[in-house]
Amino acid sequence: MATNNDIRAAIDNSRLTTRLSVFGGIASLLLLILTIVLGMVRGEAGGADVFSLAVIPFSMALLFSLSSLVFGVLRTSAAQEEEEKQLLEKRRDVSALDVEEDVRFTAGRSFENYRRFAPYVLALLGAAMMAIFLIYFSRSWAERAEEVVTGTPSGNALNAALLSAIMMLLSVFSGAFFVGQSRGRSFRWLRPVGAWLVTGFAVMFVSTITALFAHNNHLEVDGYAAQVIFWIFAVLGVEFVTNFIIEFYRPRTMRESRPIFESRLLALFTEPGGVMRNIASALDYQFGFKVSGTWLYSFMERSFFPLIIVWAAILWGFTMIHEIGPSEVGVKENLGKVTSEQLLEPGIYWTLPWPFGTVKRFSCTDLQQVVIGELHDKDEEAAAPADDGHGHSAPKPTKKTGLSQVVLWTTAHGSDDNNFIVAVPPEDGKAVSEADGASISFVRMVIPIDYRIRRDGVMDYAYRNADPVTTLKRIGEQAATEYLASSSMMEVMSTHRLQTEKEMKERIQKLADQHSLGIDIVAVTILDSHPPVEKVAPAYQNVIGAMEEMETKILEAETYAVKTVPEAESKALRIKVEAESYSHMIKTVSAAESSRFTTQLSTYRVMPAMFKLKTYLDFLEKECQGIRKFIVASGLSDEIYELNFEQKERLDLIDTDITAIK
Template sequence: MERKSDIRAEIDNARLMTKLSVIGGIITVVVLLIPVLIFGVIKPDLIGSDVFSLGVIPYSLAVVFAFAAMIYGMLNTSAAQEAEEKQLLEKRNDTHALNVEEDVRFTAGRSFENYKKYAPYVLSILGAVLVAAVLVAFSRYWDGRLEKPAVTGAVYGPVASAVFAALSLFAGAFFVGQSRQPAFRWLRAFGAWLLAGFVIMFLSMIVTVFASSGGRLDTVIARVVFVILAILGAEFIVSFIIEFYRPRTIREMRPIFESKLLSLFTEPGGVMRNIALALDYQFGFKVSGTWIYSFLERSFFPVVLFWALIFWGFTMIHEVGPSQVGIKERLGKVVSEEPLQPGIYWTLPYPFGEVKRFSCTEIYQVVIGELHADGEEEAEEVADDGHGHSQPQKKSTGGEPTPVVLWTAAHGSDTNNFIVAVEPGLRSAESKSEDAEGKEDRNAASIAFIRMMIPIDYRIRPDGVMDFAYRNADPVATLTRIGQQAATEYLASTSIMDIMSSGRASAQTALKERIQKLADEHHIGIEIVKVMILDSHPPVEKVAPAFQDVIGAMEEKEATVLKAESYAARTVPEAEAEAARIRAEATSYSYRTKTIAEAEAGRFNTQLVTYRIMPRMFRLKAYLDLLENDCRDIRKFIIASGLDNEVYQLNFETKQQLDLIDVDASALGGN
């Protein structure tokens, strides 16, 4: 009789569970899921909250688990009724020869056992796939939209969120409480996800009430909820995997699709009981009966909550550093437009209050063009600071030296080419390459492409902090585009040879002035410290080899010109010196000849006067001067002119003058 009453109770519980799951599923679909789909996904402008839209996930999972609980209740009812029929058959006298347990007509019990065995695995995979698909859809939608849709009904958001939160709380608490009975255990996952929907709707109510913050609070909380839902979705996979390795008890009570993380909030005591059962199983004795475990069971969650509140309270304290200025915000709105000076400040706890800090002395840097020799560009995303724009990038202090890469070798990206002019008389490298193929385009424009890296160093002005923080959605990206605009405009009006050689310094100065002017026009609130032009060269793929030939020819031309100038510098002074020497010698010869001629003329005039006075005496003196001066070294023989008949013998062997060896020594030593 007792066994029959137990079966009847099981049938009643199974039927009740079926009714509850059907009622709960219908309520979730009609009252919660469909309105959330309409207001959050189909018509997002009615509520205008990303947090509200994420409520689709918990309500969809609740519907899935309600349907699973309904099937569980139906199969359990059939299995219990079958067990009751078996009990009646066992009492009949004519069935003593039959084995009721092996009767092929009784399949409900086996179906129920198979469902309990395999359905949790299917539900776990289905839950993981559902969460992943919806999160991916939301991620693509958020990344693809230009801006959040404008809210058309400012009142609808808080009211709808509050209503859905209340319904989710009451329904979830009821089903979680009902699931504490073993016969209704499969309703626990359904109730837990309804409570998760309550949390999301409660957060949606908060962000829609404070919609004046410009949607920033909604964005931050939506990202947090997104990550939490992703973790809960990953828990399905983790539970599916560890189910094959965790220890089993004689009677397994917890389905694997039931979230342990959600149970921390829906049933903390149940989690502690599960921990106690695991400890008892591992150590072989009742660990849960010790006083240490009893103390932890009573105090663990209050202590964790207490420390969580303390850590959350620390988010109210903010420090503005010595070289920084701060901006105080409350619920996403600026409290005071006057920047905060260095010191300690108090705000509401995060995310309701915050102090944004900016350094006005630190040098930041953005780079226009390629960054690395291997072709990588500065394309990595920078973490958003909460205002929709990224934080400025600090200037790199370096470390290892940058490897030397020839610009004729393949490197860099082909997306940062700038148009520059070509000097008259120097055709572009493209035309040179076409000439080599016999396809010269005589009507080609005198332009060329050049690649370069333009680092822009800047700092935030103290009086421009508000502009930097709130005037532009992304001031760093705005500065990058301003730099690209200024570089494109300036380089189109200059020569490629100037940029690659002597005109680089003036180009850097001109770019700095242009970028500063554009930054002031866009109210970025920064000061341009330095603009540099680095790694300027023509495109590598086709132009660089031909351009290298042109540069080589120009270098050879320059070398020849320098050699000619060197030869001229060496030859011209030598020629000028030789000409000066010749002129000096000619002048000296002219002066000497003229002077000698004048002296000869004067001497001749004097001799003429003397000759005219005493002719014979002049001739005699001239004759004697000839013998004395002109014939000084000539041997002379004097013969009397009156002795005409005399014969003279002249000995020309006689020495003109005596040497020391010809002297008679005996004659010298007579004394």
């Protein structure tokens, strides 16, 4: 009787089988759909006949994935049922076992029936599917037997080769996984899935090869390969029928090692470990213990060496495929010899595998650069630094802080071994006296040369010079030395730098054409042009520092003058305007007051009483407008008035001013 641990292990293995079956079914279905759509329906794949035949192994893999899925589900239910039985026995519930066993515990019988009869059904289904597909292909090929086989256009062949290679990789990885997983007894039903996926890998591998041959107008290879694969599948179909018949006469054992629907012929290729069993026996004998029983040897036996051989063959085969980018041209070589001087346009091409064939690629649009001298940062030697306008490259961020790093003439920078130092005449070409020293000056500089390969000069660039980059660098040094020997130091460092760059570009282009480099010089730039660091640079630095300080003082004085003069003028104008405004105000107000008093005096003289009364009333109306006023008759001396100066809390309707409302 199985223990509880065995039952739990069976449940876990069955569930894992179910999940792996789902994964295998999805992978097989995806590959099957791609094969049907691109191979059988549209027929656009290169090597279309071989590509279409891959529908057989992928269909078989899908069929056996579904069968292993059902197997896993039923086995899980049976194991769970067995676990439930043990729980009931532990509870000693005998009545429940006797009464409900026929009703409740049916999963085990279902699983046993499926394991007993399903292999026969699967073998017949496999044979039937194989016969249907083979009949379909034979009739399809017979209908076009009298037509001229033109094959697939070469324009689609490379795309088909890439597609076949991708599907080939998917098949071999998934197939190898299932074959390895099926080593355990619990996962035996997964082995046909892996075997047929590996078979799909083999078909796709042949399809990739035939597509490459079709690209080179060898269209007959696809037909021959398709016929061979067709008869191989026919033999496998006959094996299904043979296994089904032999199964009735085979003696039964307690342990069934192999289901009848599992192909023995495919096992010769999916179980390469059997070839190494003799080696394992020899190792066990030599070491005195079972070396072949270790997991490392088991892994090596099953997977390592076959995968290494397959991958090595695949990778070596991929060396035949070469891609030329959109902005590139290529030259094909086979066995070290140029097959044609006509340049290859952008696209995918194939040659003999490495090292027998290759394609050299060249870009006729990208700028390339050769640097005469050395840049400050060796890690960025290939990049041309931006010019700051004074013959120096722009400061670069330091690696520690990210701040701008200032490089002075007096500070050693770069490598002294690769410095390009040129002797040039003094300023204006005037020789100095013997007491002053020799009449030459030394200038250190870096000269990046940007160039582009000409389309009509690719063959010259590739084959007429052993090292065109080094040749261009030597040409640049020659042209720079010859030209700078006739130029003054200050001209090179300041005013005539652009003219110097232009002249050097023309000289370098002329020398490059003489050496048949096949390039166009795009730009020549002079960077880091300054005296050598050792003794000359400090003196130049002092002079330049003094000149810069003088310019700073002049600019400061001009700035003060520009700021002070307008400020003084503005202040004087403001005082003048304020004075004029005050004068105008005083004069106008005084004249108005004088005119007002003159008018009042004339009015007073005409009617003094009326003038006083009007003045008094105007005072009451204007100056006392916000004051409450009470009028009392002066002639009624005996009458007493009571005045309430309290403010009313709210107004009545009687107090409303009707006139104001109207």
